[in-house]
Amino acid sequence: MSRVGKLAIVLPQGVSVDVAANNHITVKGPKGSLAFTFSEEMKVTVAHNEVSVTRPSDSLRHRALHGTTRALLMNMVKGVTEGYTKILDIKGVGYRASLKDSKTLVLNVGYSNPVEMGIPQGITVEIPVNTEVQVKGIDKQLVGEFAANIRKVRAPEPYQGKGIRYRGEFVRRKEGKTAK
Numbered sequence: 001m002s003r004v005g006k007l008a009i010v011l012p013q014g015v016s017v018d019v020a021a022n023n024h025i026t027v028k029g030p031k032g033s034l035a036f037t038f039s040e041e042m043k044v045t046v047a048h049n050e051v052s053v054t055r056p057s058d059s060l061r062h063r064a065l066h067g068t069t070r071a072l073l074m075n076m077v078k079g080v081t082e083g084y085t086k087i088l089d090i091k092g093v094g095y096r097a098s099l100k101d102s103k104t105l106v107l108n109v110g111y112s113n114p115v116e117m118g119i120p121q122g123i124t125v126e127i128p129v130n131t132e133v134q135v136k137g138i139d140k141q142l143v144g145e146f147a148a149n150i151r152k153v154r155a156p157e158p159y160q161g162k163g164i165r166y167r168g169e170f171v172r173r174k175e176g177k178t179a180k
Helices: 059-080 140-153
Strands: 018-019 025-030 032-037 042-049 050-054 082-091 096-100 105-107 115-118 123-126 132-137 165-166
Touching: 018 042, 025 059, 032 059, 050 059, 059 140, 082 140, 105 140, 115 140, 123 140, 132 140, 140 165
Parallel strands: none
Antiparallel strands: 018 025, 025 032, 042 050, 082 132, 082 165, 096 105, 105 115, 123 132
């Protein structure tokens, strides 16, 4: 039995889970609603404020799907109750971020022109300080992907440490050339 998959998901107050045909599952909560179509091979049941996932056999594919399905459902429940946040720090002289008309993120990170990124629907971006970007939303995958795209604009480099990094990320520093 899967260690992750066999655990039941306890639904917090105000969260509802609807299982439709073809395993199309909708999770509604105080922050919004998320929907996803899971594999039809997994059986998802909702009873007594708990969601449980069962698999039909012990084949390798079913064991893999079992834990994955349960983890994705748990992420959906957590997303509609608490939400997800990724914080990125910008390091470098003159490097900064700003918002343009609340739909576009503008990054000045050492290129000749500022980099403009459209903010996807369902994501909110806050900039409390011009060297900090907070990406918030209810969909864990969407928040992580947009944060990764922001980081990709100027990944931290190992010699001076300049670039965009996640909060708490360790960037291994290298020693430069030594003079004789």
